[in-house]
Amino acid sequence: MHAWLCTTPTGVDLLQWTQLPTPTPGPGQVLLEVKAASLNFPDLLIVQNKYQMKPPLPFVPGSEYAGVVQAVGEGVTHLAVGQRVACLSGTGGFGTHALAPAALCMPLPDSFSFVDAAAFIMTYATSHHALIDRAQLRAGETVLVLGAAGGVGTAAIQIAKAVGARVIAAASTDEKCALCQAQGADATINYSQGNLREAIKTATDGKGPDVVYDPVGGEFAEPVFRSIAWRGRYLIVGFASGPIPSLPLNLPLLKGASLVGVFWGEFSRREPQANAAMMQELAQWYGQGKIKPVIDRTMPMAELHAAYARMGSRQVQGKLVLVNEG
Numbered sequence: 001m002h003a004w005l006c007t008t009p010t011g012v013d014l015l016q017w018t019q020l021p022t023p024t025p026g027p028g029q030v031l032l033e034v035k036a037a038s039l040n041f042p043d044l045l046i047v048q049n050k051y052q053m054k055p056p057l058p059f060v061p062g063s064e065y066a067g068v069v070q071a072v073g074e075g076v077t078h079l080a081v082g083q084r085v086a087c088l089s090g091t092g093g094f095g096t097h098a099l100a101p102a103a104l105c106m107p108l109p110d111s112f113s114f115v116d117a118a119a120f121i122m123t124y125a126t127s128h129h130a131l132i133d134r135a136q137l138r139a140g141e142t143v144l145v146l147g148a149a150g151g152v153g154t155a156a157i158q159i160a161k162a163v164g165a166r167v168i169a170a171a172s173t174d175e176k177c178a179l180c181q182a183q184g185a186d187a188t189i190n191y192s193q194g195n196l197r198e199a200i201k202t203a204t205d206g207k208g209p210d211v212v213y214d215p216v217g218g219e220f221a222e223p224v225f226r227s228i229a230w231r232g233r234y235l236i237v238g239f240a241s242g243p244i245p246s247l248p249l250n251l252p253l254l255k256g257a258s259l260v261g262v263f264w265g266e267f268s269r270r271e272p273q274a275n276a277a278m279m280q281e282l283a284q285w286y287g288q289g290k291i292k293p294v295i296d297r298t299m300p301m302a303e304l305h306a307a308y309a310r311m312g313s314r315q316v317q318g319k320l321v322l323v324n325e326g
């Protein structure tokens, strides 16, 4: 097998396409032939040693992937050789094969393409957990999604529409705003132009959004929180822009509003049954055509460096997926 190996976590440049012995799955593991692997923002952070999880070296990055089971380890009863699955294991996906924990593999019906499946779990689970569990978003409420053309952002638009909410999508270019509109956003804001607070006021008839979904952090958090509606819920999802913002605590008091932390990975570990029920609902919604990953593009697995560069320079719209051909 071949895989992108990280021996020195100082950035993307040192990742090497390396020949490795094809492993035999141990107890509770399966060996997958990787068909597709998507890029998530943590994949960019982990190879720079900037992510909260720091795998022992060397490691193969690639948090999320889909493929075909080639061998099963001892004690694995719910998966069989030849089965199509998606998996989110945090590392291991950027290669021709991956050793995956069987418990984290989601069996796929034939109608679920490998490209869509590789781009599904992280973004939809995060956005469903955030909007429906953490924010208790209800039909008729207004949600403002920041970074709305990105991976978790596009999933948030689709999930909010699926539950009957009104969606305002905010992004940094007109092209990204157009993509959000095509995904069902009711209004868009290009936050690179004009006054963000005024634009939010106009888009919500002065009321402010009931829920804010923020995977961006940085300079927008305070002005956006100042714009939130009475009893608003501000979802802290991530800090893609870099800086972790801080907020004067009189602001939540004045709005009767809540700051709501979102950590889907920890939720899935601590509350596995609730997570499984959520994944089942998401798979059902996919089958019904209510949600579908927005694929920025597919690129050959060999082009990982270029794929990372595209994500790092904010060019990805939706999800970028690496594929093994043949």
Ligand SMILES: NC(=O)c1ccc[n+]([C@@H]2O[C@H](COP(=O)([O-])OP(=O)(O)OC[C@H]3O[C@@H](n4cnc5c(N)ncnc54)[C@H](OP(=O)(O)O)[C@@H]3O)[C@@H](O)[C@H]2O)c1
Binding pocket: 039, 040, 041, 042, 122, 126, 147, 148, 149, 150, 151, 152, 153, 170, 171, 172, 173, 176, 215, 216, 236, 237, 238, 239, 240, 241, 242, 262, 263, 264, 265, 311, 312, 313, 314, 316, 318
């Ligand atoms: N809390 C959780 O459980 C959880 C789970 C998954 C992901 N996350 C976090 O959510 C965030 C987004 O992840 P993602 O996979 O959706 O990433 P993504 O597809 O790259 O989207 C991030 C968006 O952030 C915006 N952005 C603003 N400044 C940026 C900068 N300097 N560099 C890159 N992007 C910038 C970009 O939109 P504009 O150009 O429109 O501004 C971009 O589309 C990450 O911080 C990730 O760690 C959290």
